[in-house]
Amino acid sequence: MQTLEPTVSNKIDLWLNGSYDPDTKASIQSLIDAQSHVELTDSFYRDLEFGTGGLRGTMGPGTNRVNKYTIGAATQGLCNYLLKKYPGEEIKVAVAHDSRNLSDYLAKVTAEVFSANGIHVYFFKELRPTPELSFAIRQLGCKSGVMLTASHNPKEYNGYKAYGADGGQFTSPDDRMVMDEVAAVGSIDNVKFERVDANIELIGEDIDRLYLDKITELSVSQDAIKRQHDLKIVYSPIHGTGITLVPKALKQFGFTNVAIVEEQATPDGNFPTVVYPNPEEKEALTLALAKAAEIDADLVLATDPDADRVGIAVKNDKGEFILLNGNQTGSLLINYMLSVWEEQGKLTGNEYIVSTIVTTPLIIDIARSKNVEFFETLTGFKWIGAIMTKLQGKKTFIAGGEESYGYLVGDLVRDKDAVVSCAFIAEMTAYYKDKGSSLYEAMLNMYQEYGFYKEKLVSITMKGKSGAEEIKAMMQRFRTNTPATLGGSRVVALKDYELGKQTDVLTGTSQVLDYPKSDVLQFITEDGCIISARPSGTEPKIKFYCSVKTDLNDKNEFEVKNRMQDEKIDKIMADLTA
Numbered sequence: 001m002q003t004l005e006p007t008v009s010n011k012i013d014l015w016l017n018g019s020y021d022p023d024t025k026a027s028i029q030s031l032i033d034a035q036s037h038v039e040l041t042d043s044f045y046r047d048l049e050f051g052t053g054g055l056r057g058t059m060g061p062g063t064n065r066v067n068k069y070t071i072g073a074a075t076q077g078l079c080n081y082l083l084k085k086y087p088g089e090e091i092k093v094a095v096a097h098d099s100r101n102l103s104d105y106l107a108k109v110t111a112e113v114f115s116a117n118g119i120h121v122y123f124f125k126e127l128r129p130t131p132e133l134s135f136a137i138r139q140l141g142c143k144s145g146v147m148l149t150a151s152h153n154p155k156e157y158n159g160y161k162a163y164g165a166d167g168g169q170f171t172s173p174d175d176r177m178v179m180d181e182v183a184a185v186g187s188i189d190n191v192k193f194e195r196v197d198a199n200i201e202l203i204g205e206d207i208d209r210l211y212l213d214k215i216t217e218l219s220v221s222q223d224a225i226k227r228q229h230d231l232k233i234v235y236s237p238i239h240g241t242g243i244t245l246v247p248k249a250l251k252q253f254g255f256t257n258v259a260i261v262e263e264q265a266t267p268d269g270n271f272p273t274v275v276y277p278n279p280e281e282k283e284a285l286t287l288a289l290a291k292a293a294e295i296d297a298d299l300v301l302a303t304d305p306d307a308d309r310v311g312i313a314v315k316n317d318k319g320e321f322i323l324l325n326g327n328q329t330g331s332l333l334i335n336y337m338l339s340v341w342e343e344q345g346k347l348t349g350n351e352y353i354v355s356t357i358v359t360t361p362l363i364i365d366i367a368r369s370k371n372v373e374f375f376e377t378l379t380g381f382k383w384i385g386a387i388m389t390k391l392q393g394k395k396t397f398i399a400g401g402e403e404s405y406g407y408l409v410g411d412l413v414r415d416k417d418a419v420v421s422c423a424f425i426a427e428m429t430a431y432y433k434d435k436g437s438s439l440y441e442a443m444l445n446m447y448q449e450y451g452f453y454k455e456k457l458v459s460i461t462m463k464g465k466s467g468a469e470e471i472k473a474m475m476q477r478f479r480t481n482t483p484a485t486l487g488g489s490r491v492v493a494l495k496d497y498e499l500g501k502q503t504d505v506l507t508g509t510s511q512v513l514d515y516p517k518s519d520v521l522q523f524i525t526e527d528g529c530i531i532s533a534r535p536s537g538t539e540p541k542i543k544f545y546c547s548v549k550t551d552l553n554d555k556n557e558f559e560v561k562n563r564m565q566d567e568k569i570d571k572i573m574a575d576l577t578a
Contacts, residue, residue: 124203130307233298289313
């Protein structure tokens with residue numbers, strides 16, 4: 001134990017001698033006996049905190065791990081926040097979970113702590129998608145809600161997404177207030193774990209039906225769907241919650257030819273058929289793509305374990321299936337929605353869309369061309385939800401999205417929604433097919449009209465305490481030593497969202513950035529490239545986002561221009577990470 005930092009040793013002693021169960025203590029003791037000092041340090045060197053996506057980490061014993069006690073303390077802190085914020089009011093919350101190992105158990109622990117604090121819990125009796133939880137919070141008049149999920153992370157991870165009364169994840173100042181209450185819980189002896197049965201109410205199918213009915217009401221191309229109802233769709237839930245609602249949503253929209261990837265249809269927290277249950281990864285869609293080739297599908301859809309994100313594949317002009325990235329899908333979806341609203345005379349000048357600072361600028365160009373108001377937020381869908389809540393009853397939200405494969409159509413929820421997105425991506429595909437076009441062709445037409453934007457995300461993983469320190473040092477270097485050039489083009493502006501200012505690198509003048517503080521840097525080059533550096537709020541990573549643009553005057557030039565864009569991005573990234 002001498003090699004461990006005193007703060008780590010003290011925390012370990014508290015767990016070994018405190019009110020923790022024997023299995024937890026035995027697990028910690030086995031690590032001590034094996035002299036697993038790195039694992040012990042990583043498990044106890046800090047307390048898990050709410051980041052941009054809530055509480056997330058690997059499962060196991062320790063203050064920096066997801067387990068009954070860190071989840072219990074988070075819930076107790078959330079209870080204390082709610083009881084202070086709504087004194088004398090009846091407080092109701094909703095709780096749901098995904099297919100991950102222990103998600104059902106941790107959801108049960110969460111519900112029990114709420115119930116022990118006198119709070120009424122609407123508890124989804126079976127696994128459900130994250131967006132349905134957001135919907136339920138608003139529909140049932142809840143003050144808060146919790147989803148037990150780690151989204152697309154590897155199987156060792158789990159997590160805890162906390163929501164406010166608007167159905168969106170907490171933003172400033174409430175997120176800090178919740179974090180402060182969690183920190184103030186202190187000893188696990190201050191957590192009320194004793195279940196009160198009368199305060200827990202099971203929900204499920206009734207919410208499903210209402211949610212699906214309201215999604216269907218949003219459809220804008222029912223005539224095209226009727227003519228293209230047999231559109232060949234392949235869908236995979238990648239062993240997650242999407243299986244509960246996505247097929248039903250597609251059927252209710254009118255699609256009659258949906259093939260499920262059966263090998264991935266059963267919810268399973270071990271995710272046995274994939275390396276990572278992440279629809280951004282081609283490997284995760286291997287089985288879906290094979291099924292698509294077998295039946296000559298028009299569209300491939302795959303959702304992550306909690307069904308808030310969706311990846312898609314379409315056929316190119318050679319008949320080969322290609323994966324679209326989040327920027328491509330989001331741009332297509334927003335372009336489709338605005339175009340159809342325009343065709344139907346529904347644009348009144350009071351509508352708006354939203355995306356984030358690291359999402360493709362193509363969406364901005366599309367909105368401007370339709371005279372639709374555009375809002376840009378920090379990374380994380382909670383900020384999009386916050387804009388929606390602020391403008392509720394004043395303006396009409398059409399759609400929004402972010403580069404990380406999360407989209408939303410309509411204002412039924414305040415989070416990204418793969419259920420509604422799958423339905424509308426299928427509708428969009430049917431709409432274009434009805435006009436004699438594939439989705440791939442629609443994308444090239446979009447590039448011809450607005451310019452060919454190309455984006456790439458590079459993530460560098462740095463695990464543990466040392467990794468967190470390396471990431472912090474890297475961001476500090478970027479702040480103090482702004483690159484003079486990137487990809488052969490001069491850097492002309494630096495946006496520092498932590499300091500809240502944009503600096504003209506050439507003149508040294510600066511202006512205020514009107515955003516909440518966030519540890520994000522953006523470099524803007526003379527030729528219009530935008531490069532962002534951002535530590536992840538939920539994973540031990542630093543992420544680099546790069547966006548470049550060129551013209552596409554002829555669709556036959558696409559492959560050549562695409563290679564040129566890739567080469568440009570690679571040069572920029574090489575300069576940035578050198």
